[in-house]
Amino acid sequence: MEFINEYGLFLAKVVTVVIAIGFVVGLVATAGSKNRKKADKGHVEVVKLNDRFKHMTHALKQVALDEATRKADAKAEKKREKAEQTKKKKALKTGAKSDEKPADSDTKRVFVLDFNGDIKASATDSLREEITAVLSLARPADEVVVKLESGGGLVHSYGLAASQLARIRDRHIPLTVCVDKVAASGGYMMACVADRILAAPFAVLGSIGVVAQLPNFHKLLKKNNIDFEMFTAGEYKRTVTMFGENTKKGRDKFVEDLEDTHVLFKEFVSEHRPQVEIDKVATGEIWFGRRAQSVKLIDELKTSDEYLVQLAEKSDVFEVSFVHKKSLPEKLGMATEGAVDRLLLRWWQRSNNQRWF
16 A cells, blocks of 8 residues: 555656646747747748659659660650750850840749638638749749639638739739639639639539528527627627527628628629629539539649649749748647638538538
């Protein structure tokens, strides 16, 4: 019995020390993150996809081709690269002699951005930085490709994300959006800004509508003799509530606001894709890729992989991403928040659309 008591006391001391150390480390990390917050918000990372594709092909050739074929292929590749370098040097020299600003290269540049949207369109924070970086270098002869995946979310959040893409078109730089899985509701609001929309055959698109739903606990509170009081200034400051008794007037105003938001959504899509019969597609329905092409929600059936590999044959393709610097507490908090958002979005999608394999 005495041994058990001593062992329990020992464990209590160990736990206390561990907690104390963790608390101190947490304070130091938090203080450090506050000091770095203003100085280091993040940075842009760039990867040349041409090199990635080339390395993949080279690795496969090492296994699939015999030695003689590999040598011949390598020789032809070196000859091609040498010819390209000579062409670039000649273009730079010609520009210098004519007292004109030397051209970087006649090769088209393609900048690839990724947008994986949650309910709050949180990826907009990175998107705006990436677009700012790209616009500092991109020319009208270049192209921006956005790989977009989103089932939609808050109206104002996706409105801002769509406005970021509009910055590219305003600079007259071709913008292509690729949808491999889903661009619905707010996701399609973003996609329709593009000059071209490409989608996989079974990608989900559309859902041009507005939805709002909330539980009401008024009857439950009333049954338990619990009063709920809410004070507002302004007739329509609060139209419906979760705990009070909702009136017909409040509900009608709430629906009116939803309808007005829907009208704005339809006008936005019509402005950017005038070829779409908006009354036909703005019913809140979704279309799979093949069907979406028939109603002109997209322009072509093609996956992002196919399109980028195709571009890499004649263009320099760069993947651009903005990486935020986060402290450990921020990472843990954002991971938890992201998990909750994904759970809610998955529940919403399943409850509103059952056409899944």
